[in-house]
Amino acid sequence: MIVIFLSVVLVLIILVNWFKLINESNKISARGPFPLPILGNAHLFMVDASEFLNLIYKFSIKYGDAFRVHFFSRPHVIVNHPKYAEPILSSNELLTKGQSYRFLDSWLGQGLLTSTGNRWRTHRKFLTPAFHFNILQNFLPAFCKNQRILTEKLRKRADGKPINLFPLVALAALDNVIESIMGVSLDVQKNEESDYVQSTDMMANIVSSRVQIPFLAPNMVFNMLPLKKQQDKALEILHGQTRKVIQMRRDELNKANITSLATHSDIGIKNKYAFLDLLLLSEINGEKIDEESVREEVDTFMFEGHDTTTSGIVYTLFVLSKHRDVQEKIYEELKTIYGDNMDRDPTYQELQQMKYLELVLKESMRLYPPVPLIERLMVKDCDVGGLKLVKGTSVLINILQIQRHPELYENPLELRPERFEVPLSSPFNWIAFSAGPRNCIGQKFAMMELKIAISEIVKNFIILPSGIEPKSTAVLVLKSQNGVHVKLRPRN
Numbered sequence: 001m002i003v004i005f006l007s008v009v010l011v012l013i014i015l016v017n018w019f020k021l022i023n024e025s026n027k028i029s030a031r032g033p034f035p036l037p038i039l040g041n042a043h044l045f046m047v048d049a050s051e052f053l054n055l056i057y058k059f060s061i062k063y064g065d066a067f068r069v070h071f072f073s074r075p076h077v078i079v080n081h082p083k084y085a086e087p088i089l090s091s092n093e094l095l096t097k098g099q100s101y102r103f104l105d106s107w108l109g110q111g112l113l114t115s116t117g118n119r120w121r122t123h124r125k126f127l128t129p130a131f132h133f134n135i136l137q138n139f140l141p142a143f144c145k146n147q148r149i150l151t152e153k154l155r156k157r158a159d160g161k162p163i164n165l166f167p168l169v170a171l172a173a174l175d176n177v178i179e180s181i182m183g184v185s186l187d188v189q190k191n192e193e194s195d196y197v198q199s200t201d202m203m204a205n206i207v208s209s210r211v212q213i214p215f216l217a218p219n220m221v222f223n224m225l226p227l228k229k230q231q232d233k234a235l236e237i238l239h240g241q242t243r244k245v246i247q248m249r250r251d252e253l254n255k256a257n258i259t260s261l262a263t264h265s266d267i268g269i270k271n272k273y274a275f276l277d278l279l280l281l282s283e284i285n286g287e288k289i290d291e292e293s294v295r296e297e298v299d300t301f302m303f304e305g306h307d308t309t310t311s312g313i314v315y316t317l318f319v320l321s322k323h324r325d326v327q328e329k330i331y332e333e334l335k336t337i338y339g340d341n342m343d344r345d346p347t348y349q350e351l352q353q354m355k356y357l358e359l360v361l362k363e364s365m366r367l368y369p370p371v372p373l374i375e376r377l378m379v380k381d382c383d384v385g386g387l388k389l390v391k392g393t394s395v396l397i398n399i400l401q402i403q404r405h406p407e408l409y410e411n412p413l414e415l416r417p418e419r420f421e422v423p424l425s426s427p428f429n430w431i432a433f434s435a436g437p438r439n440c441i442g443q444k445f446a447m448m449e450l451k452i453a454i455s456e457i458v459k460n461f462i463i464l465p466s467g468i469e470p471k472s473t474a475v476l477v478l479k480s481q482n483g484v485h486v487k488l489r490p491r492n
């Protein structure tokens with residue numbers, strides 16, 4: 001008798017919750033698959049990670065440029081058009097990141113990428129000068145040195161066999177970020193692989209699985225799985241590395257007897273290690289920034305500063321491998337800039353003269369945006385480009401699909417760098433670095449690094465197709481399950 005009674009109560013609870021879910025979903029003025037009891041639409045996302053981007057593309061064909069899904073009871077709206085992305089990205093109120101970013105908490109804490117409100121505002125304001133071009137110029141020698149090491153590694157592999165670029169480029173990108181904004185040197189390129197890069201991949205995979213497979217989302221479930229142990233191990237390595245970087249820089253400052261920004265006139269706009277020095281020496285409201293907050297920012301910038309640029313570089317090389325004509329145009333531009341001596345490093349001014357290369361980078365990041373998806377939480381009921389959204393909805397901005405939208409780009413899947421010779425009809429048609437107040441703080445840093453990497457590789461090699469197509473996945477950053485391969489042939 002009691003069993004029957006409990007079963008009836010359970011069914012009633014499920015039914016009431018289901019009706020609530022249907023009612024909630026009707027309040028969102030976007031179409032989408034009908035939600036099931038308890039699951040919502042969670043079951044539809046149980047696909048291989050490499051299918052995820054394709055799956056949300058298929059939904060957009062079926063339901064339109066904005067569609068709704070529920071992960072259990074949590075509402076998500078996925079948008080594929082700038083008319084929805086623009087009001088969100090340009091808003092000064094809708095600055096809170098979406099639900100998915102909470103899976104980054106144990107790694108990045110309240111760093112600039114994940115924080116919100118006052119904490120984000122204060123940190124964004126005081127870290128922005130660290131990316132002023134006066135400071136970026138000082139990073140040029142380190143970027144060029146690290147690129148030379150990478151070029152020599154690639155030369156050894158330029159034997160006509162396919163080269164998986166990701167692991168090689170990631171080490172150079174990591175050295176770049178550590179030697180520039182952190183101001184210390186670990187020479188990770190000396191090794192064939194790095195624990196730090198592997199742990200970044202591990203964390204990115206775990207976080208993405210928890211976003212995509214809603215059953216892994218609740219901590220109660222996740223903490224019981226072997227995945228949690230893997231996460232703990234990866235975090236130990238990642239945090240260990242960032243603590244080491246912080247301690248190394250702290251020791252250098254102590255050795256030089258620098259204890260505050262005021263005691264050293266070079267620190268600030270002219271100092272070349274401004275980012276970590278700013279974190280270690282600045283005071284906010286009369287207090288030094290606490291140890292854990294420094295660690296969270298260093299973790300954020302180490303991750304954002306190397307994984308994204310790696311993706312940008314390898315996918316650009318992949319795209320170039322299929323377009324010999326574009327490589328030759330880059331090479332011709334480089335010849336006019338470098339004159340007789342092609343073997344030297346570029347100056348900062350010469351990087352600015354690489355206009356055609358800049359078009360190529362924009363076009364390649366249009367097709368393969370290093371950050372394909374971003375997410376914002378609606379902190380109130382709002383109207384976004386005519387869409388009615390309820391408080392608590394996470395809006396996923398599909399950068400990849402926006403930048404391949406046939407309404408915005410003619411023959412969107414074709415590589416045509418010349419598209420960017422004329423201004424876009426809206427700046428929100430190209431948002432590889434996002435846009436608005438929470439755009440990428442490292443945009444100029446990234447463009448400089450990408451220009452150095454691609455120009456040096458084009459100067460030294462002819463890039464040939466490998467015949468291996470990448471199986472692209474959105475693991476926070478655009479990566480490929482089977483690597484990104486090209487073949488290289490030395491130019492001389």
Ligand code: HEM
Nearest residue numbers: 112113304305308309312370371374433434440441442446
């Ligand atoms: C090609 C390379 C890069 C691309 C395509 C890229 C793209 C992006 C995008 C799309 C966002 C918005 C993320 C969101 O809304 O959740 C972002 C934010 C951010 N990026 Fe980048 N990024 C790149 C390189 C870098 C570099 C080199 C750094 C640091 C050295 C960096 C640091 C950050 C940080 C800290 C944020 C958070 C900013 C905030 O919320 O105020 N990024 N980036």
